Amino acid sequence: MEAIKSWFRERLPISGAQLQELTNEPVPNHLKRWWFCLGGTPAYLFVVQIFTGILLALYYQAAPSTAYESVRHITHEVSFGWYFRSVHKWAATLMVAAVILHQMRVYFTGAYRKPRELNWMVGMCLLLCTLMIGFTGYSLVYEQLSYWGATVGANICDTIPVVGKYFKQLLLAGEVYNQQTLPRFYILHAAILPVTMILLLAIHIGILRLQGVTEFRFEDEPPGKPAQFDFFPDHLYTELIIGLILMILLSVLSTVLPAVMGDPADPLTTPEVIKPEWFFYVTFRWLKLFAPTFAVLSMGFIVFLMFVWPFIDGWIRRKTRFSEASVWIGIVGVLLIIGLTVWEAAVEH
């Protein structure tokens, strides 16, 4: 036994104590409250997505003539194919929801403020990547929603002045949806975006480790309580339990509401009603409210404001007496998002 240990020690010159030092960061006590685990939740779901995505990629064939049939084959013929496809779909849905909730938690607790502005911007990049990976994901099934969703998405790009047509060509690999479009979406969904997200996540967690988690004290905590607890095993145990609960939730959702197959894509038949996934309802309703160019440009401006919000907030706090303006702006923003989403969900057109 000792010989095996020393064999490994020679080749991996790191001791248990060093490994513990590297991984065992003291975790602030407030992380025992469940809503502070919303950052770990999308990260866990992202791992689930990579695992189930690799499984699905073993059978999926990214070409207009084969895509729908290969998804049907996975869903109806491969052992537990329906389960892994449904888990992939539901994990995506929960991941988008968890990312949004995580961002709201960071926003309303002011955890983006100096010196954490850069990590907020990295988080915004992760949010946009999550939405894009969701969009390219449902385009791969090649059902009616996939085809017309991609077409509508490309037409939205086209409304941007000057550069819009180039975006559209870049997205569709041509002026209109063609045989090269689906492989392009597949590479974006299964290679470019996941690798980008892994790099961004490494930076996100790296900055978090360098700066430490923002510490909060709550009024109901006894004064003598230690401010921190160990990552290992305490916080790891919490994350493992959350992971198991998520797996149970995903399995229940996948069994009760499995991913189904819509009608196969038919470029000649424009559907009467076309709606994207729920997380694009806000965008979709916004587009219906205003002229296309104004809607797209104003949305871009809102995203830009979100990116640089820590600096705007810093300026407001320094120069004005409205130090808690961000809370009220946040409440208005959340109500607007919920309102537009419910509106789009409630009406047919």
Place this chain on the structure above:
Amino acid sequence: MSEADVGKPSASSDGSDRRTFFSAMAMFSGLLGGYGLFASLAARFLFPAGPAAKEWMFVAEVSAISPGAAFDFRSPAGHIISIAHLGEKAAAEDFVALSRVCPHLGCRVHWESVNNRFFCPCHNGAFDAEGNATEGPPKDARQVLARYPVKVEQGLLFIEVPLATLAQADDTDGAPEAVPYV
């Protein structure tokens, strides 16, 4: 052990060791059970499914389909198939059953008896009576329409199609459709 420690209850006697042990075991069993089951399903997923279950299905009486006519047929699994009576006789070789889904981008092709071809209106793709592309993007990509076997028995036409799962049967009311359109 120092003299002061004598007589103090040990950690194990107040049950904390046992509690730690049982909570660690519960955690370990939960993780092993949960992820073990997930891994076993993934292992099953990796082994390719056998060929799709197929069945011969009745389409129509041969005498009801005049030469040059074509039918739309929707299998229980949702495949949209065009069955055309091409020959003069009423043998299996005189019928052809081809998928109506254009392999280019998935538009629906239709049989043009005047031109003796399947035509796709989306990008002007055309296929001969055997399903081989003759014009448009499908010809450039050397694509063909998927073909289904047919047979004639005692004056009845049958087609071999993949079977539906229960979920699919719900979508299509469990009954195939045969709709003449020419």
